[in-house]
Amino acid sequence: MTTTQTRNNSGQLSASFRDPSGFLFTRSGVLYRQINRAYEPEYARLMNSGLYEKLVKAGLLIPHAEVDEAAAEPDAVLKIIQPERVSFISYPYEWSFGQLKSAALATLSIQKRALKADMSLKDASAYNIQFVRGKAALIDTLSFELYNEGQPWVAYRQFCQHFLAPLALMALKDVRLSQLLRVYIDGVPLDLASELLPAKTRLNFGLLTHIHLHASAQKRYAGEDLKTRGGKLGVNRQAMLGLIESLESTITKLDWTPHGTQWGNYYEITNYSESAFEHKKQLVSEWTRRLQPGMVWDLGANTGVFSRLASETAAYVVSFDIDPAAVEQNYRQVKNEKTENLLPLLLDLTNPSPALGWAHRERESFGARGPADLVLALALIHHLAIANNVPLPQVANFLAEAGKWLVIEFVPKSDSQVQKLLASRSDIFPTYTRRGFEDAFQTRFNIHESVDIHQTERVLYLMEIR
């Protein structure tokens, strides 16, 4: 939902091209949604039944205003609405286990409430959920259809593929399997999930039915003509409720909590003394306050200590880290503290999220969602330049595209953390010095400040893009 997203001639955003009910478009940088006349009965029930109000009040649906704006496609228009803008669009392959679980439970909660208003979700796509003020919320106002008792849940398969299968794989096989969502844009195929899940998951009623038997049924009845076989069959309201509650309890019971050093003591394994850490905090805090940024990206954020500092003055902070355990811990803290302007996300900076989907236009790349006003790159440079062999000028170019201002920490070779990285590789980095670092970054940035961090050999810089 950002202005940079690809659009066609009439300003239509490409992520919503499949839906005949309406579409998103931008005009003068403002995001609108055209609702087509074909969607009139559904929209009327959503608004008049009290469902819209209930969902918005619970933070489960993004609020919108009906506006008097010219239609993008006047022939089809019913109404133009202006949805609240989402601060940062993120995708399920960037979420931690807990985030995907929250999104799944939000979807089921919406479906339960919709059924009470005789409506039902026609999509259960994880891409329709975004984190708004810290909570998982549906952003597609046109996802509802009229519910007629007897009809099955049309989004059941999609729900299993987008939520249940990846959550089960993450909890019971390996948390890194969330990355399957990057390959399979319509969710993890159930036959694949069934094959990958441990055999013991067949003893779990929810996983046995919704994944294993579901996958077998897909294979067995593929191409079956439902008019002859399932024509008279249906799902009554009670059965529908049973189905939703079964999905809900299956997902609620799935959990992922990493153990050992992977969890917890992040800042205890650094080589910082307490006063050095405090000094770094104080500088980050002071510079953020001075800049008053709208959007901050904290790259290599760990569990988000510095993201939290920045969020005190910044409008919004996205806190990226490569480690699923760090992102999970960060998200749990956001949830506990009800932080509204901090979004933890999983990201490998050496292979950031690409543009995906039809014609590369459905999901935006990491870079296309920027630039941020301020980028924090703390204790990061040695991971990019030494562990990943990226020459310093290229790191500078990358960061110059990511943000307008940069707070970056230089960690010299003599630092014990860098020594650890060099222990297993030959030192082919002759320019990795303070001088080499400044030369490389000065081609893209003006250095406003550079401060030696107390009791360390590290230096913290405040730079502005040239």
Next chain:
Amino acid sequence: MHFRPMAYLDPGSGSFLIQIAIAALLGLAVALRASWGKIKGWFGIKPKPEEDDDDDSDEK
């Protein structure tokens, strides 16, 4: 990437049929739960207050 040789066969039919089967079973469970509550009611056992899903109960 493997392409299914039967790309024209929509897995949707199987999803539809299994959903009907699972939902029938689970619907029965919901019905039993409701009548069990009634039976307990005859013996003076009060049912637990119904979950109010108008609050934030989903964010556990």
